[in-house]
Amino acid sequence: MSGQVEGLVAIVTGGASGIGAAIARRLHEEGAQVAVLDRDPSGADERFAAFTADVSDRASVDAAVAGVAERFGRIDVVINNAGIGAQGDVTANDDDEWARVLSINVTGIARVTSAALPWLRRSPAAAVCNTASIASTTGLPQRALYSASKGAVSALTRAMAAHHPREGIRGSAGHPRTPAPPRGGGRAGPAAGP
Numbered sequence: 497m498s499g500q501v502e503g504l505v506a507i508v509t510g511g512a513s514g515i516g517a518a519i520a521r522r523l524h525e526e527g528a529q530v531a532v533l534d535r536d537p538s539g540a541d542e543r544f545a546a547f548t549a550d551v552s553d554r555a556s557v558d559a560a561v562a563g564v565a566e567r568f569g570r571i572d573v574v575i576n577n578a579g580i581g582a583q584g585d586v587t588a589n590d591d592d593e594w595a596r597v598l599s600i601n602v603t604g605i606a607r608v609t610s611a612a613l614p615w616l617r618r619s620p621a622a623a624v625c626n627t628a629s630i631a632s633t634t635g636l637p638q639r640a641l642y643s644a645s646k647g648a649v650s651a652l653t654r655a656m657a658a659h660h661p662r663e664g665i666r667g668s669a670g671h672p673r674t675p676a677p678p679r680g681g682g683r684a685g686p687a688a689g690p
């Protein structure tokens with residue numbers, strides 16, 4: 497990545513902790529100015545501009561993205577990383593929970609990207625990267641809802657990657673994998689994974 501993001505402005509959703517915080521740090525180290533959008537940005541690195549935003553709420557997303565544009569005058573990169581976990585088979589979560597998880601993990605990507613799109617179209621180096629999961633492509637037990645959401649993230653990313661390059665915007669996805677549990681028991685990986 498060396499030099500590729502120098503001078504660019506990057507939004508990282510869910511950038512106040514975990515994988516998003518690591519992505520934000522790396523972008524910053526590589527020369528980008530970073531804006532963290534998080535429903536609880538209190539843990540965000542103080543080097544970053546922090547905005548409170550719930551990706552499941554369009555008004556909140558629109559206000560935060562407008563705030564980033566006002567502060568920096570440009571938006572070049574969007575990392576759609578905010579996501580939550582869900583456990584169990586198809587019986588485990590009621591309709592409200594299905595709607596909530598899909599709204600955050602999937603529709604949240606559309607909300608944030610839509611709000612940033614007018615700015616991305618003006619960027620000479622625009623890119624959107626969505627955090628999917630190994631659950632996008634691999635069958636995992638006890639992860640029905642979560643896997644459905646991350647499969648949708650992969651499909652959405654492919655659609656975006658097919659469409660947006662014609663307007664100069666690259667699309668891609670990352671597929672993190674939860675580390676194996678420690679020997680002797682215990683739980684590996686934060687709640688939003690695998």
Ligand SMILES: NC(=O)c1ccc[n+]([C@@H]2O[C@H](COP(=O)([O-])OP(=O)(O)OC[C@H]3O[C@@H](n4cnc5c(N)ncnc54)[C@H](O)[C@@H]3O)[C@@H](O)[C@H]2O)c1
Pocket residue numbers: 509510511512513514515516533534535536549550551552577578579580581600627628629630671672673674675685686687688689690
């Ligand atoms: N941790 C893993 O092993 C793993 C594996 C594969 C994929 N992922 C994915 O990576 C992403 C980050 O996971 P993580 O483990 O770092 O999680 P995490 O719980 O450590 O961090 C998630 C961040 O997103 C924020 N967030 C949650 N809901 C939000 C909302 N509605 N609006 C705005 N911000 C919100 C949280 O406040 C938090 O700062 C998620 O999309 C997750 O599904 C994680």
